[in-house]
Each structure stands twice: as structure tokens, then as C-alpha cells.
Amino acid sequence: MDIIRARIHHQHLGKEKRTSPANAVAWFGAVQAQDYHAALWGVSLRLSGVTLASLEAEFNNGSFLRTHVLRPTWHFVAPDNVRWMQQATAHRVRLLMAGYDRSFGIDRKFIRRTNTLLEKELRDATYLTREELADRLKRNRVTAEGQKLAHIMMHAELDALICSGPRRGNQFTYALLDERAPVQRPLEKEEALAELAAIYVRSHGPVLLKDFAWWSGLTLKEAGIGLNAAAPGLRHETIGGQEYWSAAGVRSAVPPPPSALLLSVYDEFHIAYKDRSALGGAEYDTTLKSMGNDLTSLLLIDGRIAGTWKRTLGTRKAEITVSRLRRLTANEKKVVRAEGERYGAFAERPCTVTFL
Structure with a gap:
């Protein structure tokens, strides 16, 4: 199997495209998006006939969201996926944040307080920028700026309280997740790991175990649990002495890549x-x-x-x-x-x- 040709095909970078921006983001599970405009271009490569303006309109109406998930950076994510993905991976992001949290005096008691304040300020589709929320927190005797403020907002995202709202000009706003994404039943941990593994392999395969662990932010042990739980819908083969995972039933012969x-x-x-x-x-x-x-x-x-x-x-x-x-x-x-x-x-x- 030609690994690159297979990945181009499964990532819809060839002639076969996804049907909508929301469908493209959902296909990948999450799309790294700290560079917002570059990430929109990346989504557009998996679609036909879309423009920067049309993708921004889809983002603003909540067809796909932007939040911290998987790793401590921004990702686009589908509303239907965000809750269980946070459930599966938020603990790993918090672990990476822990050292700075201690230096900022942030603990779970502090986050419960700031989450309560954020929920109050954002309810009823009141979309506010980070600077506006910092001002509201300050009025309630919580002073935060820079990285401390960023950590407060990230914890609220990881707790599935907030996510992106519509852009206001060139500024990003925050919204309550309950008002932008449907509430769904929580998944058991192994079920969530299996779902994450299945999505990753189908959209990125062929992949190695260490690839999945890197992308998801999980430990190698957790990633292995996910792959093994998803194994009935996957296949694995040895290429160049390494074990690669792909979705079961995919074509072994794929079209040549774009020029x-x-x-x-x-x-x-x-x-x-x-x-x-x-x-x-x-x-x-x-x-x-x-x-x-x-x-x-x-x-x-x-x-x-x-x-x-x-x-x-x-x-x-x-x-x-x-x-x-x-x-x-x-x-x-x-x-x-x-x-x-x-x-x-x-x-x-x-x-x-x-x-x-």
C-alpha cells in the first residue's frame, strides 16, 4: 500500500470531497485551528466550491465550533462530537496545564467559581469576547489577564461549559456550549476511546499507534485501548516493519494524488x-x-x-x-x-x- 496515496484519499484531498463544512469537520473528528484562516483553507481543500466568506458564515452560525480539545490548542470540532471528545481527552490537557495552573493559583475551587461567573454572563446567547469576559470577572473580584485568563477560559472549555460564538468583525467571542451543541448521553470511557480511534483511523489512515496517541493527546496505553476496542471495524497490516491501522473495507487501490x-x-x-x-x-x-x-x-x-x-x-x-x-x-x-x-x-x- 502506498501510504501517502491512501492518506490523501481518506483525507478527501483528491477528487472525492465531503458534502459540507460541518460534514468535513465531523469526518476528521477535530481539525487543528489556532490559525483560524489557515484552518478554514484546510477545510476548503476537502470541499468543492466554497469560499472564505461562506466558511466563515458556517462557523458563525455554529455548523462547526472552535474550542480546546485533544491537545492544548484550538481545534474545529462538530457540535455532536465535542462533549464526548472532551470526556475522553480533557484530563490529558489539564495535566499539561497543571504546572502553570499552580503558578497562577488556579485550582478546582477557583475554576468552579469562574465557571459560575462565565455561565451567568454568557447565558441567553450573550456572546462576549475574552476581553469583555475579563472585565466581567474583574467586576466580581477575579483579576486575570494573559495566560491566567487563557487558562480560566480553557478550563471552562474542557468542562464543556463554553465554546466559540460567532465572530464579531475580526474578534472571536465565547458562547455557552449548551446553546451551541446538543446535550447527548455521556459515553463510557472505553466507548469514547473506541469512537475516537475509529474516527481517526477512517479519516487519517493508514496510521501507527503512536500517530493516534500523538493526535489524540492520549497515552500510548489509552490509545491502544481505543484501537483494540475499535478493532472489529478496522484492519491492520505490516508495512516497512511497522503495524499500520486502516478502516476495514477500504480500497487497497486508490486514485493518484493531485498534481x-x-x-x-x-x-x-x-x-x-x-x-x-x-x-x-x-x-x-x-x-x-x-x-x-x-x-x-x-x-x-x-x-x-x-x-x-x-x-x-x-x-x-x-x-x-x-x-x-x-x-x-x-x-x-x-x-x-x-x-x-x-x-x-x-x-x-x-x-x-x-x-x-
Whole structure:
């Protein structure tokens, strides 16, 4: 099995697309989204005919949410999935927050108090920014800013109390989760781990156990419990001496990858794996790290890393600058420019591509 071709197919980066933004986010379980606009571009790559404006409208109406889940960073997540995913993984995020919590004087008693205040301020669809909520907390004798305020908000997210509200201009707001997502029955721990494993494998496979543990934030033991519980719907095979998991019944022969892909920064095709060697090998890992950040916006040619790219989005035009990691042929430059045109259609602006 060609791992990259299979992953491109299962991640819907080829010709087969998801049916809606909400459906695309739900397919992945969660999509890393601390870079909001880049994450929207990443979602758009799994769809046809969507624009930045149309995706923002879907986000604002709550078709998909943005919250801290899996790991201590923002993710897009489907309303139907957010509660049980927090149930399965929030303990791991809290563990990573614990050291800073102690330095800020944050404990469960403190969080119960701030959660009560946040619930009061946000009820009845009162969408407020982080700064506005800091002011409301201060009125109730809770002074917090910077990282302490961020931890207060993260704990409320992990407790399934709050999530994203609609954007107000370029500002993010918070909302009560009960007003943005349906209340559903809680899952037993093993049931939640199995569901998380099944979703991850179907959308990212073939994957290793350590890939699932990395993406989910779980321990290797917890990740193994999830995979074993989901095993009746999965299959595993040895490739290159390692055991890979895929969804049962998937085609062994998959279509060839698109000629060029401009992946978003933190795209699931890159960030979701602990082992990223299939993208180009150790030499590309070394080159990317020497550039200062191996987690960057990648240019793929025929499924393999060929460079990185940056975009400048102006009010009237978009500009993409490609930094090549190898020489590109004239035809390869042509297909990259075509991918740049796709970004221009997404941004609803003419787009030029420059090669460095």
C-alpha cells in the first residue's frame, strides 16, 4: 500500500470531497485551528466550491465550533462530537496545564467559581469576547489577564461549559456550549476511546499507534485501548516493519494524488501524525527544521514535499510565495499556479504565485 496515496484519499484531498463544512469537520473528528484562516483553507481543500466568506458564515452560525480539545490548542470540532471528545481527552490537557495552573493559583475551587461567573454572563446567547469576559470577572473580584485568563477560559472549555460564538468583525467571542451543541448521553470511557480511534483511523489512515496517541493527546496505553476496542471495524497490516491501522473495507487501490497541493499550516495531512517521514523522508525533515519550523505551510507535488509557501491576503488581491526545496519543472510550476488560482477563488481575489 502506498501510504501517502491512501492518506490523501481518506483525507478527501483528491477528487472525492465531503458534502459540507460541518460534514468535513465531523469526518476528521477535530481539525487543528489556532490559525483560524489557515484552518478554514484546510477545510476548503476537502470541499468543492466554497469560499472564505461562506466558511466563515458556517462557523458563525455554529455548523462547526472552535474550542480546546485533544491537545492544548484550538481545534474545529462538530457540535455532536465535542462533549464526548472532551470526556475522553480533557484530563490529558489539564495535566499539561497543571504546572502553570499552580503558578497562577488556579485550582478546582477557583475554576468552579469562574465557571459560575462565565455561565451567568454568557447565558441567553450573550456572546462576549475574552476581553469583555475579563472585565466581567474583574467586576466580581477575579483579576486575570494573559495566560491566567487563557487558562480560566480553557478550563471552562474542557468542562464543556463554553465554546466559540460567532465572530464579531475580526474578534472571536465565547458562547455557552449548551446553546451551541446538543446535550447527548455521556459515553463510557472505553466507548469514547473506541469512537475516537475509529474516527481517526477512517479519516487519517493508514496510521501507527503512536500517530493516534500523538493526535489524540492520549497515552500510548489509552490509545491502544481505543484501537483494540475499535478493532472489529478496522484492519491492520505490516508495512516497512511497522503495524499500520486502516478502516476495514477500504480500497487497497486508490486514485493518484493531485498534481499539486498547497496545504494549510497545521493541516491534518501533516500535523496529525507523529511519524511524518512518508511525506518526504529524513532529508526533508532536516531541511524544514533548518528553516526554523518543520510545522509550516507545505507544497506537495504528487503527494511529496517539494517546498513551503506563504500567502499575503490583501483587500484586493492575494499573493503566494513558494520557497522550493528542490528544482521544479515548468509543468510543476504550472500546476502550482493552478493551485494558487484555487486559493484565489477561495479568497475571492486574484492570486499571483512567485517562486523563490
